[in-house]
Amino acid sequence: EDKVVQSPLSLVVHEGDTVTLNCSYEVTNFRSLLWYKQEKKAPTFLFMLTSSGIEKKSGRLSSILDKKELFSILNITATQTGDSAVYLCAVEKINYGQNFVFGPGTRLSVLP
Amino acid sequence: NAGVTQTPKFQVLKTGQSMTLQCAQDMNHEYMSWYRQDPGMGLRLIHYSVGAGITDQGEVPNGYNVSRSTTEDFPLRLLSAAPSQTSVYFCASSRQGETQYFGPGTRLLVL
Numbered sequence: 001e002d003k004v005v006q007s008p009l010s011l012v013v014h015e016g017d018t019v020t021l022n023c024s025y026e027v028t029n030f031r032s033l034l035w036y037k038q039e040k041k042a043p044t045f046l047f048m049l050t051s052s053g054i055e056k057k058s059g060r061l062s063s064i065l066d067k068k069e070l071f072s073i074l075n076i077t078a079t080q081t082g083d084s085a086v087y088l089c090a091v092e093k094i095n096y097g098q099n100f101v102f103g104p105g106t107r108l109s110v111l112p
Numbered sequence: 113n114a115g116v117t118q119t120p121k122f123q124v125l126k127t128g129q130s131m132t133l134q135c136a137q138d139m140n141h142e143y144m145s146w147y148r149q150d151p152g153m154g155l156r157l158i159h160y161s162v163g164a165g166i167t168d169q170g171e172v173p174n175g176y177n178v179s180r181s182t183t184e185d186f187p188l189r190l191l192s193a194a195p196s197q198t199s200v201y202f203c204a205s206s207r208q209g210e211t212q213y214f215g216p217g218t219r220l221l222v223l
Contacts, residue, residue: 009152034211042202042214043155088154099170100145100212102154 002027004103006089012109017079021106023089024071033065033072036088038105043088046074079110114138118203118215125193125222133188133218135203141213143206144186145170146178148199149217155202161186193222 003026013019025033032050036043047056049065049072056063060079065072076083086105093099119134137144145160147170157170161180175197177189186205190197200219204212 004154031209041216045211045213048211090155099160100155100157101171102147102156104152104154 002091002093002101004089004091004101006087006103006106008106009104010107010109012111013079014111015080017110018075018077019079019108021074021076021087021089021108022071023073023103025089025091025101025103026070027091027093027101029094030067031092031094034090034092034100035063035072035074036090038086038088039084046087076108079108081110081112084108084110116203116205116213116215118201118218120218121216122219123221125190125220127194127222129193130189130191131193133190133201133203133220135186135188135215136184137186137203137205137213138184139205139213140183141205141207142183143208143212144180145204145206145212146176146186146188147202147204148172148197149202150199158188158201190220193220195222198222 005024007022034048035046047063052067060077063074086107088105089103090100116137142163146158147155156172159178161167202217203215206212
């Protein structure tokens with residue numbers, strides 16, 4: 001059965017801290033891994049990773065994928081209160097159509 | 113572009129009632145999906161479609177029907193609502209190999 005696991009499930013930090021969020025997966029027919037940020041409403045896209053070892057960066061956020069060990073990390077440096085959100089990891093499968101398997105999310109709270 | 117739109121934003125149903133959640137996208141995406149999100153469980157795929165006239169079941173399809181008569185629209189039907197279907201429902205659309213774009217969600221409460 002396909003599975004995406006995220007850790008920690010919840011995290012509280014102070015502004016300026018650096019955080020690392022983890023995502024591991026057991027999914028057949030892997031195509032890509034995606035990270036989303038979800039605040040009050042719909043998830044918004046952060047990164048799509050398809051190749052191992054290539055870091056993707058966007059401002060203070062970065063992510064990398066290890067297809068051999070089946071995991072990805074999302075790093076946020078110099079956290080701000082606006083980073084408070086649920087961060088979702090999803091794996092896209094290659095099959096008929098497009099099929100995403102989501103993890104439960106990590107709830108990040110950044111305190112001033 | 114409006115992106116992905118969903119209606120209604122919030123709905124209260126009684127057990128046994130039926131309703132349709134609407135989803136539309138104006139990006140000419142071939143793929144559309146319906147998810148439900150429950151606390152602590154992330155997003156679970158209900159049904160998805162790879163194009164007009166083609167739909168398939170996801171992880172949790174029981175109690176839901178879908179159809180895709182046009183590229184733009186992908187309604188989700190609850191035939192006989194149950195309290196277990198209380199959830200937040202998200203519709204998403206995408207092109208193959210690209211990220212999904214999500215609608216704003218419909219919060220459903222079944223009493």
